Amino acid sequence: MMEMWILMAAVLIFCAVAVEKMTSKVKLPMLLGFIVLGLFLGNGSFSTLRYDDYSLTETICSCALIIVMFYGGFGTNWKEAKSTAVSAGLLASFGVAISAFATAAFCVFVLGFAPLTGLLVGALVSSTDAASVFSILRSQNLSLKYHTDSLLEVESGSNDPMSYMLVLIVLTMMKGGMSASSVVAMLVVQIVVGFLTGWIVFFLGRLFLKRVDLEIAGFLTIFIFACALASYGLASVLGGNGYLAVYVTGILMGNAKIGQKKELVHFFDGLSALMQIVLFFILGLLARPALIFKMLPVSF
Numbered sequence: 691m692m693e694m695w696i697l698m699a700a701v702l703i704f705c706a707v708a709v710e711k712m713t714s715k716v717k718l719p720m721l722l723g724f725i726v727l728g729l730f731l732g733n734g735s736f737s738t739l740r741y742d743d744y745s746l747t748e749t750i751c752s753c754a755l756i757i758v759m760f761y762g763g764f765g766t767n768w769k770e771a772k773s774t775a776v777s778a779g780l781l782a783s784f785g786v787a788i789s790a791f792a793t794a795a796f797c798v799f800v801l802g803f804a805p806l807t808g809l810l811v812g813a814l815v816s817s818t819d820a821a822s823v824f825s826i827l828r829s830q831n832l833s834l835k836y837h838t839d840s841l842l843e844v845e846s847g848s849n850d851p852m853s854y855m856l857v858l859i860v861l862t863m864m865k866g867g868m869s870a871s872s873v874v875a876m877l878v879v880q881i882v883v884g885f886l887t888g889w890i891v892f893f894l895g896r897l898f899l900k901r902v903d904l905e906i907a908g909f910l911t912i913f914i915f916a917c918a919l920a921s922y923g924l925a926s927v928l929g930g931n932g933y934l935a936v937y938v939t940g941i942l943m944g945n946a947k948i949g950q951k952k953e954l955v956h957f958f959d960g961l962s963a964l965m966q967i968v969l970f971f972i973l974g975l976l977a978r979p980a981l982i983f984k985m986l987p988v989s990f
Contacts, residue, residue: 702731706967724970731975747972752922754965759933760918761962763940765955766844774841781841782849790816790856810860817853818846854931855880883930888938891921895939896946910950911957914943 709723790812797808855877895917904910918936925935948954 702727702971703964703967706971722970724967725973728971728973728975751969751972754969755933756918756922756936757958757965758962758969759936760921760940761958762846763937763942764944764958766941766944768941768945774844778841778844781845783852785845786816786849786852787856790853806860806864810857810864813853813856813860816856817849818842852877879929880931881934883928884925884932884934885938887925887928887930888921888935889942891917891924891935892939892942892946895943896948899948910948911954914948914954917943 705727706724709727713723793812793815794808797803797811798805803811858876859873904913917939921935921939922932926932
């Protein structure tokens with residue numbers, strides 16, 4: 691049975707490579723192609739593969755996002771991004787909140803959702819998807835005016851705490867209420883602990899690399915990969931935002947003087963591409979268009 695799943699995984703990866711080639715020819719985002727592939731094979735109209743293990747999906751997507759977020763930070767040139775840090779911070783906080791409330795208003799007044807349900811939907815979709823941003827900007831080698839590409843990358847990599855907090859706040863309100871002081875405290879802890887954890891893991895990792903020469907080929911890559919995992923795990927255990935910690939560690943590692951930098955970039959580039967395939971394929975796999983339209987309170 692395991693052999694069949696392994697064979698199926700290989701076939702799906704081959705299909706994903708073919709999808710990437712087709713989407714590049716018609717100038718469509720390849721991630722959209724992966725969603726369509728998952729929709730075709732999974733719980734859409736064809737229903738050739740039934741998949742609804744949400745617990746396993748959470749684990750897989752968390753691991754994939756760790757890699758995508760780290761690669762996003764690792765490939766960011768801080769000299770170029772530094773000038774956009776303040777603007778990116780405003781977009782990642784106030785911009786996300788505005789997007790959430792605007793989406794909530796549409797859900798409530800147009801689709802007829804309950805206020806808290808509409809706000810939950812807004813909070814869930816308010817943050818920029820880092821995987822999509824990194825993929826589109828870097829696969830197309832886009833260089834936008836006024837360092838807009840750096841602005842988008844930094845914003846997409848740092849807006850998760852705000853979206854995450856909005857979701858927690860709405861869910862808590864649904865269960866029975868939450869004080870303003872606890873909301874502020876939770877938000878501060880998420881951001882501060884995330885930043886500090888990312889910096890601490892980087893500092894200890896760089897200190898280790900200065901004192902220990904990893905001569906065996908590939909061990910440096912394994913060590914850097916372990917730093918990404920440690921950032922997420924430690925920040926989450928301490929109550930901070932793990933994805934923010936991973937992104938911070940990635941930026942600091944990517945702009946530090948580390949040997950074999952070119953090999954590391956190639957490794958995380960390929961690994962991140964694979965994780966993006968997994969993320970968006972599962973999204974399509976779980977999608978059930980008919981069920982979504984039945985849930986809407988108005989007819990189209």
